Amino acid sequence: MSVSRISVAGVSTRGFFISFEGGDGVGKSTQARLLGDWLAELTGREVLLTREPGGTDLGKELRAAVLHGEEMGPRAEALLYAADRAHHVDSLIRPALERGAVVITDRYLDSSVAYQAGGRTLGEGDVERLSLWATDGLLPDATVLLDLDPGIAAERRAVTGEAPDRLERAGAEFHRRTREAYLRRAGADPGRWIVVDAARSVEDIQAQVRVDVAARLGLTPVVTEAVTEAAEHPSGERPTPDGARPSGEGEEGGVARGETGPGPEGRA
Ligand code: TYD
Numbered sequence: 001m002s003v004s005r006i007s008v009a010g011v012s013t014r015g016f017f018i019s020f021e022g023g024d025g026v027g028k029s030t031q032a033r034l035l036g037d038w039l040a041e042l043t044g045r046e047v048l049l050t051r052e053p054g055g056t057d058l059g060k061e062l063r064a065a066v067l068h069g070e071e072m073g074p075r076a077e078a079l080l081y082a083a084d085r086a087h088h089v090d091s092l093i094r095p096a097l098e099r100g101a102v103v104i105t106d107r108y109l110d111s112s113v114a115y116q117a118g119g120r121t122l123g124e125g126d127v128e129r130l131s132l133w134a135t136d137g138l139l140p141d142a143t144v145l146l147d148l149d150p151g152i153a154a155e156r157r158a159v160t161g162e163a164p165d166r167l168e169r170a171g172a173e174f175h176r177r178t179r180e181a182y183l184r185r186a187g188a189d190p191g192r193w194i195v196v197d198a199a200r201s202v203e204d205i206q207a208q209v210r211v212d213v214a215a216r217l218g219l220t221p222v223v224t225e226a227v228t229e230a231a232e233h234p235s236g237e238r239p240t241p242d243g244a245r246p247s248g249e250g251e252e253g254g255v256a257r258g259e260t261g262p263g264p265e266g267r268a
Helices: 028-043 057-068 074-098 109-119 124-134 150-158 172-188 202-216 220-232
Strands: 006-008 011-013 016-022 047-051 102-106 142-147 193-197
Touching (some): 016 074, 028 047, 142 172, 142 202, 202 220
Parallel strands (some): 016 142
């Protein structure tokens, strides 16, 4: 199977870059993991599952400061998220994309625009420019927004019994503005965004995410081929005519499934 090269913000890379966005407690990390498993199987590529803040060692320190440290103003908060993102892109995401991996991040630049601009009311343009500078312009090929009423998300978080972090404590009005900012942003760039109703079951959400991400990344023919093959060979044995590779082997050497970032700490 062949997966075409794509261009990310003018930089030619061989990988795919996907971000998950949404409020706290909407189920992003579960959906990101399920999509990663599926894309690893489908494409045979390395899948790097990561997150912000805290996808690197330095990022973990910044994460502790911004989520559990002392109170700070919105500018300091925005700069800490941007510093985490700059190092994340430079040390982890770009190298992975350059070696042909599928990179899936649980939050990226749009979190800053939704939370620090929408929620904290810094200027949207300022926050976006800060992140674009931090990442040297790297934007995802597809961004999945798991959209959920913040009240429902707060109820889901409450049952976990975990102490809320600084952002989770920001209040209902803050989270309402954050959701609105996400929806505005998604509406303004439908070529990048995929909006999914996160009130549905995990399985239903994942089914929609797979179809829409595959379409966005030009993988629909690969999916169709895999489905047809599974129907013709239900035992799981795949023929290998013309040197076609069996499932799990990549065409560009990226066969290992790398995983980093998300630890056991409270994830959505
Ligand atoms: P986390 O526990 O990772 O939340 P979630 O599982 O919901 O993603 O905490 C990250 C918090 O940081 C979350 O409240 C969103 C916030 N955040 C920002 O405010 N700006 C940002 O740029 C990023 C990446 C996250």
